[in-house]
Structure formats: C-alpha cells, structure tokens
Amino acid sequence: MRDRSFPIGAAARATGVKVPTIRYYEGIGLMPTVSRNAGNRRLYDAADLRRLVFIRHARELGFDVEAIRTLLSLQDDPEKTCADAHAIARSRLAEVEVRIARLTALRAELENMAAQCARGRIDECRVIETLADGGHDHGRLADA
Amino acid sequence: MRDRSFPIGAAARATGVKVPTIRYYEGIGLMPTVSRNAGNRRLYDAADLRRLVFIRHARELGFDVEAIRTLLSLQDDPEKTCADAHAIARSRLAEVEVRIARLTALRAELENMAAQCARGRIDECRVIETLADGGHDHGRLADA
DNA sequence: CTTGCTCCTCCAGTCACTAGAGGATGTAGC
DNA sequence: GCTACATCCTCTAGTGACTGGAGGAGCAAG
Numbered sequence: 001m002r003d004r005s006f007p008i009g010a011a012a013r014a015t016g017v018k019v020p021t022i023r024y025y026e027g028i029g030l031m032p033t034v035s036r037n038a039g040n041r042r043l044y045d046a047a048d049l050r051r052l053v054f055i056r057h058a059r060e061l062g063f064d065v066e067a068i069r070t071l072l073s074l075q076d077d078p079e080k081t082c083a084d085a086h087a088i089a090r091s092r093l094a095e096v097e098v099r100i101a102r103l104t105a106l107r108a109e110l111e112n113m114a115a116q117c118a119r120g121r122i123d124e125c126r127v128i129e130t131l132a133d134g135g136h137d138h139g140r141l142a143d144a
Numbered sequence: 145m146r147d148r149s150f151p152i153g154a155a156a157r158a159t160g161v162k163v164p165t166i167r168y169y170e171g172i173g174l175m176p177t178v179s180r181n182a183g184n185r186r187l188y189d190a191a192d193l194r195r196l197v198f199i200r201h202a203r204e205l206g207f208d209v210e211a212i213r214t215l216l217s218l219q220d221d222p223e224k225t226c227a228d229a230h231a232i233a234r235s236r237l238a239e240v241e242v243r244i245a246r247l248t249a250l251r252a253e254l255e256n257m258a259a260q261c262a263r264g265r266i267d268e269c270r271v272i273e274t275l276a277d278g279g280h281d282h283g284r285l286a287d288a
Numbered sequence: 289c290t291t292g293c294t295c296c297t298c299c300a301g302t303c304a305c306t307a308g309a310g311g312a313t314g315t316a317g318c
Numbered sequence: 319g320c321t322a323c324a325t326c327c328t329c330t331a332g333t334g335a336c337t338g339g340a341g342g343a344g345c346a347a348g
Contacts, residue, residue, distance in 0.1 A: 039313045093254040103244045110237040125226035127233045131198045183344045
C-alpha cells in the first residue's frame with residue numbers, strides 16, 4: 001500500500017519539494033524520468049522520495065545543481081572507483097569548509113551588529129552604522 | 145575635489161559595486177536617479193557613494209533587496225527607534241546560524257565518507273542519509 | 289582628427305525556480 | 319453512468335539579482 005508508487009502530489013507532500021519543482025528537476029536531469037501510469041501520470045517510489053529529500057537539503061545548504069549532481073553521482077554509480085568518490089567527497093568538503101568559514105565571519109558581524117544595538121534611535125543604531133561603514137572586503141557578493 | 149561628482153565608473157571603483165549593478169539599482173529604485181552632465185552621463189556625489197557602500201555591505205551579509213529598502217528608509221528617518229532594524233538583523237542571523245549548523249553536520253559526514261572511501265568502502269556512503277534525514281522536519285519519509 | 293576608453297540604452301541570458309493557461313485524467317458521490 | 323472536483327499533464331512566461339553584449343555617443347590625449 002504505502003510501499004509502491006506515489007503520484008507527484010503525494011511525493012511533493014512527503015518530501016517538501018513542490019510539484020513544479022519536481023518536474024523541473026526531471027527536466028534538468030537531477031531526477032530520473034520515472035515510470036507513468038496508464039493516464040500518463042508520474043509514479044514515484046521510496047527511493048525517488050529519498051532522492052528528492054536529498055536534493056532539497058542540499059539546496060538548502062546552498063549547493064548548486066552541478067554540485068548536487070556530483071554528490072548524487074556518488075550514489076548513482078556504485079561501480080565508481082574509490083578514487084573518484086574520494087575526489088568528489090574531498091572537493092565538496094573543501095567547498096563546505098569555505099562556506100562554513102564565510103558564514104562564520106558573517107555570523108560574527110551580524111552578532112556584533114545586533115548585540116551592540118542599544119535599541120535606541122536610528123541615528124545611534126549600530127546595525128545601520130555597521131552597514132554604512134562598509135565592508136573591508138571588496139570581494140564577491142556572497143550569500144550561501 | 146573628491147566630494148564633487150564621480151562618473152559611474154569611478155563610483156564603481158570607489159564602492160566595489162559594478163557599473164551595471166549600479167544602473168540596475170537605479171532601475172529598481174534602490175539608488176536615486178542622479179543628475180547627469182551635458183553628455184547624459186550619471187554623476188554621483190559622496191552621499192551616493194555612501195549609499196552604494198551601504199547596499200553592498202548589506203548584500204554581502206545576505207540581506208535581500210526588500211530588506212535593504214527597509215533599512216535604507218529607516219536610515220533616512222533618524223528619529224525612529226531601531227527596533228525594526230534590529231529585527232531584520234536578528235532574523236538574518238537566525239538563518240545564518242541554521243545554515244552553519246547544517247553545514248557543520250555535512251562536513252562531518254563528508255570527512256567520514258572521505259575516510260571510508262580511502263579504506264575502500266564506497267557502498268556505505270552516508271552522505272545521502274545525512275542530507276536525506278539530516279536537517280529538519282517536513283514530510284516524514286516512509287522508510288525503506 | 290583619430291585612437292581608445294568610458295559611458296549611454298536596450299535587450300538577452302543566467303540560475304533555480306514559480307505561476308498560469310488550457311486541457312486530460314482520476315475519484316467520490318449520486 | 320454521470321457529474322463535480324481534485325490532481326495531473328505540457329507549455330510558456332515571469333521572478334530576483336544580477337551579468338553580458340550590441341550598437342552607438344562622449345571625452346581626453348596625442
């Protein structure tokens with residue numbers, strides 16, 4: 001009963017990935033072209049749902065689609081050599097470390113901003129002042 | 145001398161915001177429509193540059209344009225309390241903290257995976273699991 | 289006056305979705 | 319079987335926050 005196939009709406013509810021997004025992922029090849037029923041509707045199984053949850057969490061962590069593709073390839077290709085898997089894991093690891101470092105710096109600045117704000121008038125507000133002072137860093141507009 | 149007028153390229157160099165991005169900010173109303181010289185070129189003054197730096201810094205901290213619009217309008221009204229600015233900063237801080245926590249968990253898994261791979265155990269990769277049930281709630285995935 | 293940079297506007301493309309049109313299918317009640 | 323309504327299908331276009339290019343005008347130096 002719950003074991004076999006979910007239509008796309010159920011898959012969306014189960015994974016937190018919206019219906020059009022699931023179709024989009026199929027279109028760009030992040031999700032496989034799943035089987036269809038007699039009426040041409042997509043049917044997902046438990047493995048597909050796990051893949052969707054994986055993708056959602058990876059996106060929430062700020063990985064782009066290409067990075068997720070390589071992460072998924074670790075699973076998709078069990079024949080893959082150790083060296084390949086190791087290389088992918090290590091390069092993703094490096095990316096994650098950079099991201100953590102950047103976010104940690106960002107957190108420090110936000111904390112400093114918020115903590116020193118005395119909740120007084122705007123013209124004494126530390127949040128506004130910090131922003132107006134500009135960054136030391138003329139680098140990338142980084143989010144993550 | 146320096147606080148008279150900068151053409152857009154000088155403004156870009158001075159603030160670290162790219163030329164097309166400055167024009168884009170004007171288009172969406174984050175920057176005012178500045179005055180032009182005889183040859184129709186934009187001329188920026190010191191206050192404009194400060195505003196650009198403010199925007200750049202806020203973008204680097206991950207605030208979206210709407211938040212920046214609010215912060216800028218707060219800045220323009222120094223009599224108000226800074227409760228709103230404080231709230232915007234704190235909510236961004238909360239997002240950043242969630243992200244750091246998840247990335248830290250992912251880093252541990254990738255490290256673990258890289259180590260296992262190095263010992264030849266590809267088929268027990270836990271990266272999928274980490275991301276698949278790692279973060280937070282959303283729909284429970286019927287296990288399998 | 290020519291070279292070469294900077295600037296102008298407008299339009300297209302990027303990434304990862306998101307929303308809508310217009311139509312087919314599945315399901316529950318009568 | 320028939321109706322009502324939810325869910326699904328494909329396709330196209332829009333979003334945010336830019337980025338890049340075309341095609342042309344302005345300006346400073348040699």
